[in-house]
Amino acid sequence: MSTGVWIDQIGIDLDAGTQQVDEAIVVMHSAFVEYGHQGQASGAMVETADSLRAELSTGTRLGLARIGGQAVAMVKYRTADGGTLYFGRLAVSPEARGRGLASALVRALRGAARDMGLGGLSCSVRAAETRNIMIYEHLGMAIIGREDRRSLTGAVIPVVLMRDV
Template sequence: MSRGVEVVLDAGPEHAAEAVAVMHRAFAEYAATGLPSGAMTETAHTLREEMAGGTRVALLRVDGRAVAMAKHHPAADGSRYFGRLGVVPEERGNGHAATLVRALRADAWAAGLAGLSCLVREDEDGNIAVYQGLGMTVVGRGERRSRTGALIRVVEMRDAEASAD
């Protein structure tokens, strides 16, 4: 049976609660690592505030049910920065992250931006590999203070074509 997949790159503030529910399910596993994700501190209210400041929310739905999301906005370096890309556990492995990344990239290019950029936890080899397989490359390493206050080691990734400039 074919499943209906829909990507909405600019889900409005009325979808904030739905996006946060996906985010919380997607990022809950980090609590077991000792470095819980700051995603767990986000609420529909805080997300709507971000959206009022220019952050957009992408939702991927399967048969009408939101199963993946990402926040995104134009970055100062001319790329489209995305973060909090998450897929609910039971939908992982179905290509939803790749579908979102490709849609975000097409949107970035259509807006005249130089592709995508993101930060990924340094110890998330699987996520880094997925993004590399989608044409992104590691361009830097550092630390970032999470919304929880934890200091997390991250890699900065950028579309390979954009990082060659």
């Protein structure tokens, strides 16, 4: 698997590792803080560099996207039981949105899944985030189910389950 690729001048490192956890947490928090303003804080806001390092030690991997050397987007991912590459916490810093970073990360992850012999990507998305759902559908994913998930904050959040079609 290629871990460092450039897509439209965006540097993507799908094997960022523990040395870049601090940057990833900054990006994650800047991207997910808006949920608190909407009345339902994201579990991402209680994640720390230490908790992310601990998660990486159990097999989760970290991807970062950079523009001009600055981390502006991140994603966590792992192999899922269903034979897919499951991604979560895909986050783009507010000041970097609208530049195709989420799409670039999803495409890079799909390439990694293919290289690993997996059957594509899977993820879950807050059901209320119709824009994110539409982005993933545009990128070849479909809703395959719905459920409620308990956030790290304790809140129960309706989500849609998505998978490559």
